[in-house]
Amino acid sequence: QVQLVQSGAEVKKPGASVKLSCKASGYTFTSHTMHWVRQAPGHRLEWMGWINAGNGNTKYSQKFQGRVIITRDTSARTAYMELSSLRSEDTAVYYCAKDPGYCSSSTCLNRFDPWGQGTLVTVSS
């Protein structure tokens, strides 16, 4: 079955960067898009961006543009999300989630199933 396994919890100081991983199994990794979504305490779920695992193309939310980089390693079947210039408001659980399709710059199903187990990132001085 499709499974997404994320890396462990992180504690970072303001201004630092964090890089999270999401290892996929149970499907053809390069045939799908992977999204990153976060859930901060008291806030609604927030989409951050996606990567096409096949060609490496990415699309980011304008809110995170310039601070987020999503990459992938096809041989490791793993997607990565790096967020820089961390601030306290970035304290959240970060999820990867598989798209049922393959996104282009103009079309994307933008549907999330399944999700990884989540990684808690705490930003504190």
Next chain:
Amino acid sequence: DIQLTQSPSSLSASVGDRVTITCRVSQGISSYLNWYRQKPGKVPKLLIYSASNLQSGVPSRFSGSGSGTDFTLTISSLQPGDFASYYCQQSHSAPPTFGQGTKVEVK
């Protein structure tokens, strides 16, 4: 960005109750609306996609309806595992956005 507003934000119900949650969208999105359930401490799970399509493996007590700007998630007979938070999400335009959530609690 497209805004989604769910109502109610929370509700109290009993096992066996029929529960309805509404999602209102700030602009027309045809049927590009998905619903998720998130049990306490767990990961969101896709229930309904494209407004009314039941995701594979999801029990038939869940149903969705609506198009344009107004959508509904209905649970026909609430089960113990359904006490959770529910989120709508639009997939019409980038960036995909979510509602604020509806928490279904035990009465």
